[in-house]
Amino acid sequence: MTKMKVTPWEVSGKIDYDKLVKEFGTSLISEKMKGKLQKTHPLLRRGIYFSHRDFDKWLEAREEGYKVSVITGRGPSEKMHLGHLVPFLVAKSLQDIFNCDVFIPISDDEKFYVKEKLDYKDVLKYSKDNILDLIALGFKPEKTFIFEDFIYTDIYKYAAQVAKKITYSTARATFGLKPENNIGWSFYPAMQTAHILFPQFYTGKKHISVVPVGIDQDPFIRLTRDIAKHFDLIKPAALHAKFIPSLYGAEKMSATGEGVIWLSDSPSEVKKKINKYAFSGGQASVEEHRKKGGNPEVDVSFQYLKMFFEPDDEKLEKIEKEYKSGKMLTADLKKILIDKINIFLKEHQKRKKDAEKIINKFILKN
Amino acid sequence: MTKMKVTPWEVSGKIDYDKLVKEFGTSLISEKMKGKLQKTHPLLRRGIYFSHRDFDKWLEAREEGYKVSVITGRGPSEKMHLGHLVPFLVAKSLQDIFNCDVFIPISDDEKFYVKEKLDYKDVLKYSKDNILDLIALGFKPEKTFIFEDFIYTDIYKYAAQVAKKITYSTARATFGLKPENNIGWSFYPAMQTAHILFPQFYTGKKHISVVPVGIDQDPFIRLTRDIAKHFDLIKPAALHAKFIPSLYGAEKMSATGEGVIWLSDSPSEVKKKINKYAFSGGQASVEEHRKKGGNPEVDVSFQYLKMFFEPDDEKLEKIEKEYKSGKMLTADLKKILIDKINIFLKEHQKRKKDAEKIINKFILKN
Numbered sequence: 001m002t003k004m005k006v007t008p009w010e011v012s013g014k015i016d017y018d019k020l021v022k023e024f025g026t027s028l029i030s031e032k033m034k035g036k037l038q039k040t041h042p043l044l045r046r047g048i049y050f051s052h053r054d055f056d057k058w059l060e061a062r063e064e065g066y067k068v069s070v071i072t073g074r075g076p077s078e079k080m081h082l083g084h085l086v087p088f089l090v091a092k093s094l095q096d097i098f099n100c101d102v103f104i105p106i107s108d109d110e111k112f113y114v115k116e117k118l119d120y121k122d123v124l125k126y127s128k129d130n131i132l133d134l135i136a137l138g139f140k141p142e143k144t145f146i147f148e149d150f151i152y153t154d155i156y157k158y159a160a161q162v163a164k165k166i167t168y169s170t171a172r173a174t175f176g177l178k179p180e181n182n183i184g185w186s187f188y189p190a191m192q193t194a195h196i197l198f199p200q201f202y203t204g205k206k207h208i209s210v211v212p213v214g215i216d217q218d219p220f221i222r223l224t225r226d227i228a229k230h231f232d233l234i235k236p237a238a239l240h241a242k243f244i245p246s247l248y249g250a251e252k253m254s255a256t257g258e259g260v261i262w263l264s265d266s267p268s269e270v271k272k273k274i275n276k277y278a279f280s281g282g283q284a285s286v287e288e289h290r291k292k293g294g295n296p297e298v299d300v301s302f303q304y305l306k307m308f309f310e311p312d313d314e315k316l317e318k319i320e321k322e323y324k325s326g327k328m329l330t331a332d333l334k335k336i337l338i339d340k341i342n343i344f345l346k347e348h349q350k351r352k353k354d355a356e357k358i359i360n361k362f363i364l365k366n
Numbered sequence: 367m368t369k370m371k372v373t374p375w376e377v378s379g380k381i382d383y384d385k386l387v388k389e390f391g392t393s394l395i396s397e398k399m400k401g402k403l404q405k406t407h408p409l410l411r412r413g414i415y416f417s418h419r420d421f422d423k424w425l426e427a428r429e430e431g432y433k434v435s436v437i438t439g440r441g442p443s444e445k446m447h448l449g450h451l452v453p454f455l456v457a458k459s460l461q462d463i464f465n466c467d468v469f470i471p472i473s474d475d476e477k478f479y480v481k482e483k484l485d486y487k488d489v490l491k492y493s494k495d496n497i498l499d500l501i502a503l504g505f506k507p508e509k510t511f512i513f514e515d516f517i518y519t520d521i522y523k524y525a526a527q528v529a530k531k532i533t534y535s536t537a538r539a540t541f542g543l544k545p546e547n548n549i550g551w552s553f554y555p556a557m558q559t560a561h562i563l564f565p566q567f568y569t570g571k572k573h574i575s576v577v578p579v580g581i582d583q584d585p586f587i588r589l590t591r592d593i594a595k596h597f598d599l600i601k602p603a604a605l606h607a608k609f610i611p612s613l614y615g616a617e618k619m620s621a622t623g624e625g626v627i628w629l630s631d632s633p634s635e636v637k638k639k640i641n642k643y644a645f646s647g648g649q650a651s652v653e654e655h656r657k658k659g660g661n662p663e664v665d666v667s668f669q670y671l672k673m674f675f676e677p678d679d680e681k682l683e684k685i686e687k688e689y690k691s692g693k694m695l696t697a698d699l700k701k702i703l704i705d706k707i708n709i710f711l712k713e714h715q716k717r718k719k720d721a722e723k724i725i726n727k728f729i730l731k732n
Contacts, residue, residue: 109522109526112526112530113526113529113530120526120527149522150522150523150526153519153520153521153522153523153732154519154732155519156475156515156516156519156521156522157516157519160475160478160479160486160516160550161486163479163548163549163550163553164478164479164548164550165548166548166549167545167546167547167548167549168534168543168544168545168546168547168548168549168551168552169545169546171549171552172545177534178534179533179534179535179538180533180534180535181533181534182529182530182531182532182533182534183529183532183533183534183537183552183553183555183556184526184529184530184553184556185529185534186534186537186549186552186553187529187549187550187552187553187556189549190549190550190553366519366520366732
């Protein structure tokens with residue numbers, strides 16, 4: 001196994017999350033904090049989000065009645081799959097429980113700059129499609145602000161003010177810029193920083209905002225926290241997620257290939273993909289499985305139930321026990337997951353259609 | 367004298383304009399073209415604009431009834447002085463004679479990025495002030511489009527598309543970027559290129575647009591002409607000016623110190639500055655001057671009359687003759703200039719006040 005490497009643009013080697021927390025200087029989510037998160041989405045209360053910066057302060061501020069918010073963005077370079085939903089499910093859960101604003105920047109510009117073959121018209125098309133997927137998750141219209149860099153171009157005013165505080169050499173170090181990259185890419189660190197500070201810029205009210213991100217994205221958070229002081233703003237908090245496995249069981253859910261469940265997948269596609277690709281923690285034969293039992297820790301189907309689709313702790317525990325004991329076979333486990341995903345997607349696809357009618361309630365315009 | 371160096375960010379040494387034309391690969395304005403420019407502003411017809419790219423094509427296109435336009439911008443880091451008017455006087459003259467659109471980008475973002483101490487609010491204030499000065503020149507409201515990057519933020523959409531076509535290393539070479547410069551500055555080459563292509567982007571109509579610039583700015587024109595092909599647009603033409611002397615007679619009119627005539631100067635300030643600072647081509651004593659005569663070539667007062675304030679060729683020739691012969695003293699020459707400037711500024715200051723009422727006819731908004 002190669003040495004662990006975790007940067008915003010490269011993740012390799014066996015991931016040691018405790019070591020990452022130490023290296024990055026973040027904090028593990030404490031038992032005390034977990035106590036306050038009991039009703040939140042499984043991704044949060046079951047430890048997929050495991051580390052943070054100042055999220056304790058966020059929770060305290062909310063308890064004391066202060067304004068708090070969530071900010072999490074989407075780079076629209078393709079249609080969305082399950083893995084893309086991770087931070088948004090957390091954002092929605094925080095909105096539901098803490099009744100807070102959610103800000104969703106759509107970084108069409110970033111994807112346009114970074115993906116050489118992605119053209120301007122296509123990125124706008126993906127943005128629209130992705131926004132409908134996000135609205136379908138059930139965010140509150142009056143408390144959710146979705147803005148797209150190429151539509152809500154007034155974001156440039158904020159990005160420019162941030163840009164003045166970031167040198168090219170800092171951006172190069174934080175974002176891995178190369179001289180042959182285009183200058184939109186060079187500028188994007190300012191845009192992203194402006195996105196994260198946007199809840200305070202836009203509302204004109206200093207408050208603590210939390211950003212749910214993959215732990216590999218923490219350098220961006222550090223940069224933004226550093227920039228915040230120039231504007232006399234409160235440093236944004238962060239919630240850091242572990243890497244979500246693809247169906248194959250890899251460390252990070254891939255955007256390409258068959259290893260993902262697209263939000264547009266049909267029931268038969270889901271069934272086929274899970275049965276064919278979902279990495280199993282079961283044994284090679286039924287006989288062996290009955291005897292030795294499966295390993296839910298590495299079983300992608302079980303992990304997806306844990307992270308996304310079985311919110312009931314007792315039911316999840318029962319599945320875990322039965323799978324471990326060998327009573328439940330991989331095929332049974334997969335069937336449970338397939339049904340759950342298909343129920344979710346059927347509802348999601350319907351809600352996405354309905355989202356067309358209410359999209360204007362969410363979108364910021366110049 | 368040091369060796370000539372002419373880049374967009376450094377001009378030094380004795381300037382050899384013929385050599386520059388060769389080095390840059392531009393063309394001198396031909397006699398044939400001069401014939402077509404007989405009624406234009408002195409800056410153009412008297413050779414201060416001396417070189418060009420494709421301006422012959424611009425003139426031909428207009429003659430054949432095709433759409434043509436002028437684009438020239440202003441970076442608003444301070445109030446405006448006489449030297450700042452140079453490209454705008456030419457733009458207005460071309461509009462008057464060829465009845466063409468004029469596009470005026472106000473690059474508040476550039477000045478904000480480049481001037482370390484210039485803050486966001488101040489740059490907006492200067493923009494407003496400068497725009498009023500420009501409108502006061504008498505542009506036609508229905509054919510003049512003034513847009514400010516921090517107000518007409520939709521420009522970001524165009525700049526982004528351009529940015530994708532410019533690598534950081536190209537921008538670094540063309541604009542002299544350094545790693546310690548901020549990333550707004552890194553991005554600005556895209557914004558400037560978008561400004562120059564804007565007449566075609568905005569109207570949606572391919573046509574030839576001319577940019578009046580100082581010869582030192584030609585590398586930006588080359589870059590833009592190179593970028594134009596990616597968008598299937600017509601390469602912009604350029605008109606190149608020699609450096610305009612400050613009152614001291616230096617090669618380029620300085621923005622600081624006493625050596626400039628601000629558009630807001632009072633008659634007594636103008637009188638004082640011209641008498642005190644305007645470099646004289648006259649002799650050390652009246653007696654010597656009467657005998658040897660003055661040198662109009664280096665006399666700033668004469669040059670200002672030639673470039674700006676004495677459009678009548680016969681009158682200018684008479685002044686030149688009398689000054690050269692020693693009949694006209696430096697004091698007489700200065701008096702002519704002072705009166706001309708004060709008439710111009712009195713009218714200008716009045717028109718600037720009136721411009722407040724019509725500003726909305728000129729400004730592009732998102």
